[in-house]
Each structure stands twice: as C-alpha cells, then as structure tokens.
Amino acid sequence: MLELQGIRKSFGKIEVLHGVDLEVRSGEVHALLGENGAGKSTLMKILCGIIPPSAGTIRIQGTEHHFANYDAAIAAGIGIVFQEFSLIPYLNAAENMFLARELRNRLGLLDRRAMRKRAGEIMQRLGVNVPLDVPVQRLSIAEQQFVEIAKALSLDARILVLDEPTATLTPTEVEHLFKVMRELRRQGVAIIFISHHLEEIFQICDRITVLRDGEFVGSCAVSEVDNDRLVEMMVGRRIESSFPPKPVFEASAPVVLEVDNLRIKKNGPVSRFTLRKGEILGFAGLVGSGRTETVLAMLSAGPVASCTLKIDGVEKRLSGPDEALYHGIGLLPESRKEQGLITSFSILQNISLNNYGKYRKGHWFLDLKKERKATQTAMDQVRVKAQGPNARVDTLSGGNQQKVVIARWLNHQMKVLIFDEPTRGIDVGAKAEIYALMREFTAQGNAIIMISSELPEVIGMSDRVCVFRQGGIVATVEGEAISSEQIMTHATTGSIEHVA
Ligand SMILES: Nc1ncnc2c1ncn2[C@@H]1O[C@H](COP(=O)(O)OP(=O)(O)OP(=O)(O)O)[C@@H](O)[C@H]1O
Numbered sequence: 001m002l003e004l005q006g007i008r009k010s011f012g013k014i015e016v017l018h019g020v021d022l023e024v025r026s027g028e029v030h031a032l033l034g035e036n037g038a039g040k041s042t043l044m045k046i047l048c049g050i051i052p053p054s055a056g057t058i059r060i061q062g063t064e065h066h067f068a069n070y071d072a073a074i075a076a077g078i079g080i081v082f083q084e085f086s087l088i089p090y091l092n093a094a095e096n097m098f099l100a101r102e103l104r105n106r107l108g109l110l111d112r113r114a115m116r117k118r119a120g121e122i123m124q125r126l127g128v129n130v131p132l133d134v135p136v137q138r139l140s141i142a143e144q145q146f147v148e149i150a151k152a153l154s155l156d157a158r159i160l161v162l163d164e165p166t167a168t169l170t171p172t173e174v175e176h177l178f179k180v181m182r183e184l185r186r187q188g189v190a191i192i193f194i195s196h197h198l199e200e201i202f203q204i205c206d207r208i209t210v211l212r213d214g215e216f217v218g219s220c221a222v223s224e225v226d227n228d229r230l231v232e233m234m235v236g237r238r239i240e241s242s243f244p245p246k247p248v249f250e251a252s253a254p255v256v257l258e259v260d261n262l263r264i265k266k267n268g269p270v271s272r273f274t275l276r277k278g279e280i281l282g283f284a285g286l287v288g289s290g291r292t293e294t295v296l297a298m299l300s301a302g303p304v305a306s307c308t309l310k311i312d313g314v315e316k317r318l319s320g321p322d323e324a325l326y327h328g329i330g331l332l333p334e335s336r337k338e339q340g341l342i343t344s345f346s347i348l349q350n351i352s353l354n355n356y357g358k359y360r361k362g363h364w365f366l367d368l369k370k371e372r373k374a375t376q377t378a379m380d381q382v383r384v385k386a387q388g389p390n391a392r393v394d395t396l397s398g399g400n401q402q403k404v405v406i407a408r409w410l411n412h413q414m415k416v417l418i419f420d421e422p423t424r425g426i427d428v429g430a431k432a433e434i435y436a437l438m439r440e441f442t443a444q445g446n447a448i449i450m451i452s453s454e455l456p457e458v459i460g461m462s463d464r465v466c467v468f469r470q471g472g473i474v475a476t477v478e479g480e481a482i483s484s485e486q487i488m489t490h491a492t493t494g495s496i497e498h499v500a
C-alpha cells in the first residue's frame with residue numbers, strides 16, 4: 001500500500017531524518033517505534049504533506065506522490081490523527097470533521113445536511129456512537145479521539161496515521177479504540193500506530209519499524225520480537241530494571257504535609273493523607289477518581305469545599321499555586337501545553353522561569369554563563385534531545401517537551417513536588433532516568449506526590465499509595481500491600497467516607 005524510501009529532512013542546517021524507509025501493507029497495523037525525538041512525528045508529517053521532505057520518495061500502491069499540502073494527501077487517501085489534539089472546542093463533531101473542507105451545495109452555500117450525513121456515515125464505518133451535534137468540548141477524551149479519527153478518514157481513506165492516540169485514554173477507552181482499529185484493518189486500511197506503551201504493540205500490531213536518531217533501524221513482524229529485543233532496537237542498549245530500589249521505609253520520618261477533612265464538593269467524600277520527608281506517595285485510582293482535583297483543592301487551585309492543611313506541622317491556608325511555590329511546593333501539571341510550558345520560549349527560558357534568584361550576580365545582573373551551564377546540565381539529566389539550551393520548546397518532540405517540564409521542576413529547589421502523570425509520552429529509556437532522578441530528589445530529604453494511571457509505575461515507585469475512588473481517598477496501602485490486586489480492589493470497591 002505504502003512505500004517511503006530514503007526520506008531525509010533537515011530543519012535549517014540540522015538533519016533529523018537521515019534516509020528512512022517504511023513499508024506498510026494494506027490491512028495491517030504497523031507500529032512506528034523509537035525514542036523521544038527519533039523522528040516519528042516528523043516522518044508522519046512528511047507522509048501527510050504537512051512538511052516537505054528534503055529528499056526521498058513516497059509511493060502509494062506503486063504510484064509516486066509529491067504532496068504539496070495536507071489536502072493533497074487526504075485526496076490520495078491518507079489521514080492523520082496528531083499527537084496533540086487539533087479540534088476546535090466549541091464546534092460540534094460534524095463541523096470539526098469538515099473544517100476547511102466544507103461541503104457546499106450548487107449555490108456555493110454550506111451544505112450542512114450533506115456534511116452531517118457524511119459524518120454519520122464515517123462514524124458508522126468506525127462502529128462508534130458519538131453525538132454529532134454537541135460542541136466537542138463536552139465529549140470525553142475518547143469520544144474526541146474518535147472525532148479526530150473520523151476527521152482523518154474520508155470515506156475512502158486507505159492509510160491512517162495515529163500518533164500516540166492512547167497516551168490520554170483510559171484502559172477501557174484503549175480497548176474501544178483497538179476495536180475500531182481492528183474493524184478498519186478488516187476493511188483493508190493500512191494503519192500506522194505510534195505509542196510508547198510497548199504492551200500495546202504486542203496487542204494490536206502486525207509489524208513494526210524502528211527508528212533511532214532519525215536512522216532506520218529495522219522492520220519485522222511483531223511475532224519475531226519480544227519486549228527486551230524491542231527496547232534494544234529502540235534504545236541501542238539493554239535496559240535493566242527501570243525502577244530504582246526503594247529505600248527502607250521510615251515510619252518516623254517527619255511529616256511535611258498533612259491534609260485532613262478535604263472535600264472537593266460540599267457533600268462529597270472526605271480525604272485525608274500525610275506526606276513524609278523522603279517518601280514518594282503514589283495517588284492511584286481510575287481516571288476521574290479525583291486525584292488531580294484533590295491536589296488542586298489542597299493548593300486552592302481548584303474547587304474546594306473544605307481542607308485543613310499543615311505544612312511542617314503549621315496550619316496554612318494557601319491562596320493558590322503561587323503561594324504553594326513560596327512554601328516550596330511545586331505542581332507539575334497533567335497538561336504540559338496548557339499549564340506547564342511557554343512553548344514559544346526557549347528551553348533555557350522555560351527552565352529558568354521563576355528561578356532567576358539562582359543566577360544573580362551582584363544586585364542587578366544575571367550570570368548568563370552559569371544559567372546556560374545549569375540548563376545544559378538539567379537537560380542532560382533527563383536526556384532532552386534538542387539542538388541546545390536556546391532551542392524553542394515548540395521545535396521539540398512531544399516527549400522532549402515533557403522532559404523539559406520535569407527538568408525545570410527538579411531544578412527549582414522545592415521541598416515537595418507533585419507530579420501529575422509524569423511519564424506520559426516519555427520513551428522507555430528516559431523513563432528509567434526520570435525515576436532515578438525522582439529517587440535522588442527524595443533521598444535529599446524532599447518528598448513527592450505522584451499521580452499516575454500506570455499501575456506498574458505506581459507500584460514500582462511508591463513508598464505508600466493512596467487509592468482514590470469517586471472523588472476521595474478510600475485506602476492507603478504500604479509495603480507488601482502495594483500490589484495491583486489490592487490497588488484495583490480498593491479503586492473499584494473501596495468504601496467511601498462521607499461526613500454528614
Ligand atoms: N520545526 C522544527 N524545527 C527544528 N527541529 C525540529 C522541528 N520539528 C522537529 N524537530 C526535531 O526533529 C527531531 C524529531 O522530532 P519528532 O517530533 O519527529 O520526534 P518523535 O519521534 O515524534 O518523538 P516523541 O516520541 O517525543 O513524540 C527532534 O530532535 C526535534 O527537535
């Protein structure tokens with residue numbers, strides 16, 4: 001169906017794709033794998049006519065194509081769902097699907113009926129039932145994802161690219177997506193699938209192609225590789241256990257944060273927890289179980305009906321995340337784009353943000369050399385792949401942007417860091433390094449609250465785990481009890497404490 005040959009791409013003087021080949025057959029799900037910054041998204045943007053290649057050829061069913069833009073690629077039967085969503089929140093599904101390629105009637109007016117009908121037909125082809133008439137911002141993330149797919153698929157699409165579609169989905173939603181992908185595969189569509197969750201590759205993919213640093217490493221059937229071999233192809237070395245050893249748990253360690261009587265809503269469940277010096281406290285639970293809301297409530301950064309907060313034993317009422325910073329508490333948000341980074345700034349500016357005190361020289365000046373050096377060190381720690389500290393954040397790959405957020409906070413000299421889904425979109429190699437840095441941070445006498453939907457990560461990293469259900473903490477487990485069975489049992493059946 002599709003043959004990419006010798007694709008090269010340079011941005012300015014720097015070449016990021018060095019002659020990549022990719023062959024995808026009809027009726028297969030083909031995984032495109034590689035570390036953050038390997039060139040996956042760039043290759044896919046070239047395939048879809050969004051950026052031009054510097055060299056190389058694209059053939060579809062044997063015919064060579066040179067796409068001038070995305071519309072030309074769509075006309076040739078290609079569709080892409082981007083790593084970052086591109087829907088307009090206040091338009092409905094049908095409007096989003098036909099944005100900038102509206103159907104018009106003979107008078108040149110918008111043909112809403114025709115668009116709605118086509119939208120309905122595509123949804124039916126996908127086998128999903130998504131309301132077409134409500135603004136997409138009111139749909140769930142999974143439903144929005146299906147609108148993205150429907151938008152990418154014209155009725156006769158033959159090639160579909162999915163760039164990290166599962167990063168924001170819950171396990172049930174992932175299952176649903178896989179069902180849709182299997183249906184499309186049955187219809188003969190060639191699907192290119194990008195994900196850092198290797199278990200998904202074994203679940204859904206038929207063949208794989210691996211890129212490393214913009215080079216083609218190899219292609220083969222999924223049945224020919226196992227997890228270790230995949231990682232080796234991607235990273236170029238073996239990775240030992242990704243989780244650092246847990247220190248001996250000190251029950252007598254001083255409490256840095258104590259939260260009592262926390263309710264998000266007036267009649268909602270009550271949560272209480274403590275965070276001790278030197279520990280990583282995991283927040284586990286299903287998506288929507290109130291983990292992020294609880295943290296925001298504690299910092300007065302979101303709705304809160306009641307909360308008693310003690311910092312180092314002293315009762316405090318925070319007025320928001322700014323005041324939390326003042327007390328040495330930093331929040332690394334779930335969505336790096338909306339809350340985490342200023343993407344039009346450089347890496348250096350983002351890492352130094354609210355951190356200038358460190359580089360002060362005399363009263364008025366900043367030691368720019370020191371700042372640059374510190375930034376480079378911070379980037380090396382988490383293995384940010386970029387042209388240098390002055391690279392703009394919006395030229396980085398998705399995973400590398402996430403690494404910049406982490407580098408920034410680890411360099412802020414906070415006492416408490418709250419990580420919300422810290423490794424979303426991060427490749428297997430860099431994950432291990434980030435875990436090691438988190439441990440280093442707590443070993444220095446600091447503490448971490450880690451919200452994570454990845455159970456292995458919660459289990460591998462946490463000294464204690466608070467399990468959430470329906471808006472509150474239903475259990476706190478430690479030691480041997482930190483197991484997937486125990487956590488899942490509490491997360492699905494734990495009893496909720498209400499206060500009359
Ligand atoms: N507009 C741009 N200007 C300069 N460099 C760029 C630009 N776009 C991408 N790059 C560089 O190209 C390389 C490949 O990036 P790409 O986004 O394709 O990676 P990726 O494999 O999709 O990674 P991830 O898993 O993190 O999403 C990166 O080093 C990135 O910094």
Ligand SMILES: [Mg+2]
Pocket residue numbers: 040041042083163397398399
């Ligand atoms: Mg990418």
